[in-house]
Amino acid sequence: xxxxxxxxxxxxxxxxxxxxxxxxxxxxxxxxxxxxxxxxxxxxxxxxxxxxxxxxxxxxxxxxxxxxxxxxxxxxxxxxxxxxxxxxxxxxxxxxxxxxxxxxxxxxxxxxxxxxxxxxxxxxxxxxxxxxxxxxxxxxxxxxxxxxxxxxxxxxxxxxxxxxxxxxxxxxxxxxxxxxxxxxxxxxxxxxxxxxxxxxxxxxxxxxxxxxxxxxxxxxxxxxxxxxxxxxxxxxxxxxxxxxxxxxxxxxxxxxxxxxxxxxxxxxxxxxxxxxxxxxxxxxxxxxxxxxxxxxxxxxxxxxxxxxxxxxxxxxxxxxxxxxxxxxxxxxxxxxxxxxxxxxxxxxxxxxxxxxxxxxxxxxxxxxxxxxxxxxxxxxxx
Numbered sequence: 001x002x003x004x005x006x007x008x009x010x011x012x013x014x015x016x017x018x019x020x021x022x023x024x025x026x027x028x029x030x031x032x033x034x035x036x037x038x039x040x041x042x043x044x045x046x047x048x049x050x051x052x053x054x055x056x057x058x059x060x061x062x063x064x065x066x067x068x069x070x071x072x073x074x075x076x077x078x079x080x081x082x083x084x085x086x087x088x089x090x091x092x093x094x095x096x097x098x099x100x101x102x103x104x105x106x107x108x109x110x111x112x113x114x115x116x117x118x119x120x121x122x123x124x125x126x127x128x129x130x131x132x133x134x135x136x137x138x139x140x141x142x143x144x145x146x147x148x149x150x151x152x153x154x155x156x157x158x159x160x161x162x163x164x165x166x167x168x169x170x171x172x173x174x175x176x177x178x179x180x181x182x183x184x185x186x187x188x189x190x191x192x193x194x195x196x197x198x199x200x201x202x203x204x205x206x207x208x209x210x211x212x213x214x215x216x217x218x219x220x221x222x223x224x225x226x227x228x229x230x231x232x233x234x235x236x237x238x239x240x241x242x243x244x245x246x247x248x249x250x251x252x253x254x255x256x257x258x259x260x261x262x263x264x265x266x267x268x269x270x271x272x273x274x275x276x277x278x279x280x281x282x283x284x285x286x287x288x289x290x291x292x293x294x295x296x297x298x299x300x301x302x303x304x305x306x307x308x309x310x311x312x313x314x315x316x317x318x319x320x321x322x323x324x325x326x327x328x329x330x331x332x333x334x335x336x337x338x339x340x341x342x343x344x345x346x347x348x349x350x351x352x353x354x355x356x357x358x359x360x361x362x363x364x365x366x367x368x369x370x371x372x373x374x375x376x377x378x379x380x381x382x
Contacts, residue, residue, distance in 0.1 A: 001067045005056065008040040009064040013071035020072035023198035024350050027191070029151045030198050033068070033075035038109035046083050051090060051099075052106040058231070062238040062291040069242025070249075073354040074198030076242055078111075078151055080235030081199075085112040085159050088175070088216060088227045091299065097213035101157060101177050113155030115146040115206055116220075116228075123147075123366060126221065127170040131163040134212070141209040142176060145188070150201045156180055160206055161220050173220035176208065183208035195353030196361060226304035230294055233317035237287045240324040240358050241280075247331035247351045248280050254335045254346065269334040276330045283323045290316040307374050308381045314367045321358035328355045 001009060016033035023030045037043050046061060047053025056064075061083055069076025089102050104110045116125040133141040142162045152158060157179045164172050189203035216223060251273055258267030293312060297303040328351050332339045338346040 001063045003060060003063060005042070005045065005060055005064055006067075008042060009067040012036040012040055012042060012075070013067050016068055016075035017071035020074070020350065023072060023074050027193075027197040027200070029154050029200045030072055030075040030078060031154060033072060034078060034111060034151075034154065037075075037079060038111075041109060042079065043082055043086070043109045043111060044106045046086050047102060047106055048090060051102050058234060058291040058294040059288060062234060062287060065235045065238035066242040066245065066287075069239030070246040071242075072198070073239055073243050073351075074196060076239035077196060077199050077236065080232065080239050081114065081150055082112050083235060084228050084232035085114050087231050088159075088223045089177075091227050092175075092218045092223045093216040095213035095215065095217070097211050098177060098216060101179070101214070104156070104179075108156070110156035111151070111154065113149060113152050113158040114228075115144055115149045115152070115158055115160045115204070116224075117146060117148050118161075119145040119147050119203075121170075123363065125161070125224065126173075128161055128163045128173050129170060131166045131168065132174060132176065132215075133166070135209070138212050139209060140176060140212045140215065142178075142206070143208075144206045146206055147189070147203045148191075148201045149185070149204050149206070150199045152185060152202060152204055153200070158183065158206065158208075160208060171221065175216045175220050175223055176210070177214040177216070178206070178208040178210055179214075182210040182214075193361065194356060195350075196357040201361075222305075225310060226301065230304075230309070230313040233313050234287070234291050234294060236358070236362065237316050237320035238291070240320050240355070241283055241287050243351050243355055244280055244283060244324050244327040244331075247328045247348055248276055250339065250346055250348060251276055251331040251334040254338075272330065272334050276327060276334065279323060279327050279330065283320055283327065286316060287320060311374055312381070314370065317362070318364050318367055321362070321364055324355045324358050328352050 015036040019032045044053045045056035049055045065076050065080050068079050117123050118128055121127050130144045135141050144160055157177055160176050160178055161173045164174050184207050186205040187202055191201040255267050255269040255273045303309055332348050335346050338344045339348040342349045
């Protein structure tokens with residue numbers, strides 16, 4: 001990685017790598033990496049300069065996510081999910097409470113979590129059964145049974161969705177910022193995943209009451225389509241690129257050792273490594289190009305709300321999740337038994353298990369189901 005944030009990203013990656021195996025083994029959030037992000041001021045990067053941030057572009061955030069994700073996918077995913085929640089604050093909020101939250105992200109490097117899915121909805125973040133209540137003037141209350149709140153217990157604030165009121169349809173959602181101290185978490189299930197164990201994606205009943213000016217301005221459908229979902233897909237894909245890069249680095253080291261042991265003869269994994277690098281470069285080009293497309297769109301609602309933009313952002317998530325598993329398996333075949341074992345320095349166990357989450361934990365099938373009717377209405381922009 002090159003650029004204005006490369007040294008700071010590398011410093012966080014160094015901490016993340018040091019604790020990656022422990023985070024995976026103990027199924028706990030990567031708190032050391034999060035603290036390093038705060039120290040390096042990586043959590044406020046996406047806030048525009050006029051609000052005190054550094055105005056990082058999506059391309060820059062993508063590169064950081066890849067660097068951190070290569071060291072530890074859990075830390076990378078926390079970085080990715082945080083910024084998918086930080087971006088909507090200034091893109092979709094103008095009330096005093098929202099502006100105050102932006103200030104906290106900048107001054108105290110607040111870590112933001114989210115609770116957008118709901119038990120009984122089937123994982124569809126575009127619908128809610130819970131509704132906002134207004135117990136007194138200027139106050140809002142919400143109770144949400146959330147099956148997934150990643151790193152919820154270490155977040156400084158959680159962005160929660162619910163119907164506008166008890167009479168609103170399930171799709172008429174709003175997003176509420178709930179700062180720590182304004183909500184309680186009742187844990188209903190613990191995340192025991194095959195991979196991405198350190199995201200701590202536990203289940204909670206969230207009970208929150210806060211000021212009404214902590215509501216973002218736009219309906220959640222707009223926030224999701226224009227900002228939160230594209231940002232999440234792009235930054236998740238960037239983390240997955242990091243996982244693939246980490247596995248490829250191990251494969252390259254293996255082939256180099258083979259070359260030193262078979263001087264004068266092509267090492268066994270040489271052609272397989274060349275194939276792996278072609279796939280890795282293809283994935284990198286796709287992710288970075290998609291990030292630049294997001295940057296080019298800016299705040300143009302006609303672009304952000306278009307079918308072609310939605311298909312493109314869903315596509316990068318689906319294609320990168322599929323490519324990731326293939327790339328890690330290619331690397332595993334090159335590394336061989338040392339990569340297959342869990343007790344060697346060359347082990348790719350964590351990378352492979354984390355890679356599988358990309359298709360399943362964040363379901364490709366659900367996105368393809370959403371894409372199916374859209375695909376009838378628009379061509380791919382080439």
